[in-house]
Amino acid sequence: MxxxxxxxxxxxxxxxxxxxxxxxxxxxxxxxxxxxxxxxxxxxxxxxxxxxxxxxxxxxxxxxxxxxxxxxxxxxxxxxxxxxxxxxxxxxxxxxxxxxxxxxxxxxxxxxxxxxxxxxxxxxxxxxxxxxxxxxxxxxxxxxxxxxxxxxxxxxxxxxxxxxxxxxxxxxxxxxxxxxxxxxxxxxxxxxxxxxxxxxxxxxxxxxxxxxxxxxxxxxxxxxxxxxxxxxxxxxxxxxxxxxxQFARVRRMHLQLASSVPLAQVAAVLPETEVAQGDGPHSVTITFDRFTHTAGQIVSAVLQVTEVGELHLDEPAIEDVVRKVYAGELLRESV
Amino acid sequence: MRAYKRLFLISARNVFAYRMSALVSWIGSGAFLIASFAIWKALLGDGSIGGYDWPSMKAYLIISWATMQLGGAGLEWRMADRILWGEVATDLTKPVDYQKARFAEYLGSLTLELIAITIGVSLVAMLTGGFAAPKQPLLFFASMLLVIPLKFMFMYLACMLCFWTSNYMGVAWAKNALIMLFSGGLIPLSLLPTWLATPAAVLPFASVTAAPAIVYLGQAGLEVVVVQAFWVILLWFTARLLWRVALRALTVHGG
Structure with a gap:
């Protein structure tokens, strides 16, 4: 016992x-x-x-x-x-x-x-x-x-x-x-x-x-x-x-691209992800599900379009997960 | 046993942290003592009322004052506040019996009061030409000793009401008023009208003041001390029952 x-x-x-x-x-x-x-x-x-x-x-x-x-x-x-x-x-x-x-x-x-x-x-x-x-x-x-x-x-x-x-x-x-x-x-x-x-x-x-x-x-x-x-x-x-x-499935990658590329072009090679303008002029933020994509897949897809300078990956923090739980989002996401 | 001994010591030390406020309250109770002496002296003159002449009334008043002073005033509010504010939660995580622990603290807190009472009684004895020796010294001593746990039980039971109320002030006033009236602390019980004397005779409060006073004066003997002991035992176990019920009512929110 x-x-x-x-x-x-x-x-x-x-x-x-x-x-x-x-x-x-x-x-x-x-x-x-x-x-x-x-x-x-x-x-x-x-x-x-x-x-x-x-x-x-x-x-x-x-x-x-x-x-x-x-x-x-x-x-x-x-x-x-x-x-x-x-x-x-x-x-x-x-x-x-x-x-x-x-x-x-x-x-x-x-x-x-x-x-x-x-x-x-x-x-x-x-x-x-x-x-x-x-x-x-x-x-x-x-x-x-x-x-x-x-x-x-x-x-x-x-x-x-x-x-x-x-x-x-x-x-x-x-x-x-x-x-x-x-x-x-x-x-x-x-x-x-x-x-x-x-x-x-x-x-x-x-x-x-x-x-x-x-x-x-x-x-x-x-x-x-x-x-x-x-x-x-x-x-x-x-x-x-x-x-x-189980609950922190969403990861976020920040990429500094070598040249200015329309977001739509990046999004086209990355279906099922969310592509958004990043903080800088040539930067994009890609949000993806870590069970359907690996970080490597994301990078190689982007490389088909343009060169990549810097990249940075947000690891899931417990803060985010628990915050979601508090906000009642957890059950929705887990189904 | 070690735990209770230490609680006794720590509580005795703790009351000295409040020596200033204790001093102020003694000045107040000293004034009350002087006032009651003055009033009864004026009322009695050279005669007597209800069987009390001046020498016996003097003894009655000083015993009544001394028994009113006993009571661990500091501890009373400490216990009440701990229940009201939920600090009792930490007391409950300790491997000691709650009631015995509070009793040990209560005994410790008496140190300062016993000193004050000794000073008060000596002063009055000096200023008013002394007291006659108790008629039954041993019985009187036993009776005074029993006042200590009795006052504890009244305080402890009153504090326990804090599990249901959200304030102790009203409870404390009600308790003090009941004790004052029905113990004989205000006037000797034999001077009360029948409709007040009857409840006073069956309530436990008379054991606090009237009992040692009438034993001192030789108006009653062993039977009064036995009744006192009976009340101590009965109230001790009543408190234990009430405590069980209180724990079910306990709500400690937050932290």
Whole structure:
């Protein structure tokens, strides 16, 4: 059995239905109306030990809710979850020993105390031995520069520092599974790089990782599997590469031609592609399906018409694919 | 156990971060204490009301003040806010029992309050010519000790309502008003009219103030302390049930 196993996982929230204004508020007092809202709708998910999974979707897709169901914070409305054989919401405390959780928008540090105090609390919560604790602190100091943060009051930390301290807090007890909910939110490039570097090392250590993010750089750097959800439903689950193969079919080639050639003439030798004027005077952009044409075929076809100076090929970026998914284009393109 | 001990320590340290605001609130509660002494002195004169003469009323007032001060004021809002703002999510990812963890924090947060109460009581004793020794010292001590978990339970149960409300202010006011009236914190319960004294007798609030006060004055004995202990146990397990229901109602949106 997989380390994390969810079957038909569903969470329904009840939302009050209020008409606008004071009148609406008063009416709601007398006549309460609610509407069910399915934040997570029948998700099946299995994660094997050692996998790194990116969990992606637009705002409100149900990412955070899924994480909260997997970590035992929320009680599922329907469906089952088992993490290392335990039901997180039933055996919350047992499960909590196996997991490390970071909510990028929240902190688990004691706001008015030095970071050191919060970590000492975690040491005692997870019953870590003094030697193990010391080792972990050294390790976390290496990768996150934790040492300099230890004596600082949590409320005096910058956002980047806070995230580093919070990451250390989530990983102090060397959990089997780590859930990171937007670990790079609001961070500048250099801190982001540092966090990603850390996540890669975490993977190398064999930690199972599940990561939700809006920053696709996080995914390409850290994960090889991607799960995309929208409106509480899973719409893709597979290797990152497969997602690109399956959904990023369109490639774009930019050519700098040796002489000025009418576009129509180029288009004539390249049926089933889209030929457009490029940025410069002699440049064209050819958009083609990589399953029907290779880049080589395109170039040799153009060479029949004219000499080619420079050429440049856009590789499909996950950004484009995910953007399409968000915009609801994915299903159309895949048929 | 190690975790709860550390929570106790960290919470004790945390209250010192708020020492200034604590100081201000003590000035306020000191004023309240002075006012209640002045009022009752004027009312009683050399006579007595409802069985209370000035020496016994003095003892009653100081016990009532001390039991009102206990309550981990800082912790109360911290817990309520964490539920309201969804920070409770991070608490739930920790391998500790939520209720026990909050109780450990509550005990830690009492350090500063106990110091303040000791100072307050000593000052009053000095200025008003001291108090008679408790009639039943051991029972009185047990009764005062039981006030600590009782006040925790009231606070904890009130905070838990934040799983359903979107604001704690109203809940806190209602809770404080109920305690004030039905505990005997405002006036001794024996002076309440029957229609108020009857509910006061069956509600748990009397165990917070009236109980230790009447034990001190020798108006009641062991039976009152047993009732206090009964309430602690009953409320502790009621809170556990409520917690299960609350988790089903929990919605933490975003992040």
């Amino acid at each position: 997989a380390l994390v196993e969810a079957r038909g996982l569903t969470k329904v929230f009840r939302r009050p239905q209020k008409d606008p204004g004071l009148r609406g508020a008063l009416k709601h007092l007398v006549q309460r109306r609610f509407k069910d809202f399915r934040a997570v709708d029948g998700i099946d998910l299995s994660i094997e030990a050692g996998e790194a999974v990116a969990y992606v979707g637009p705002n409100g897709a149900g990412k955070s809710t899924t994480i909260k169901l997997l970590t035992g914070i929320l009680v599922p409305t329907k469906g089952t979850v088992a993490v290392d054989g335990h039901q997180p919401h039933v055996e919350r405390i047992v499960n909590a020993r196996n997991i490390g959780v970071l909510f990028g928008q929240r902190t688990q540090l004691w706001w008015d105390l030095p970071v050191r105090e919060s970590l000492a609390l975690l040491r005692d919560m997870y019953s870590l031995s003094p030697t193990f604790y010391k080792q972990r602190l050294e390790r976390l100091d290496d990768v996150l520069g934790l040492g300099e943060l230890m004596p600082v009051l949590a409320r005096k930390l910058s956002l980047g520092q806070r995230m580093r301290a919070d990451l250390a807090a989530a990983l102090l007890h060397q959990p089997k599974i780590v859930y990171l909910d937007e670990p790079t939110i609001g961070l500048d490039i250099s801190v982001k790089d540092r966090v990603r570097q850390f996540l890669r090392e975490l993977r190398a250590d064999g930690t199972t990782l599940m990561l939700t993010t809006h920053d696709l750089g996080d995914i390409e750097d850290v994960c090889e599997r991607i799960v995309i959800i929208d409106e509480g439903r899973k719409i893709f689950d597979g290797p990152l590469k497969e997602m690109k193969d």
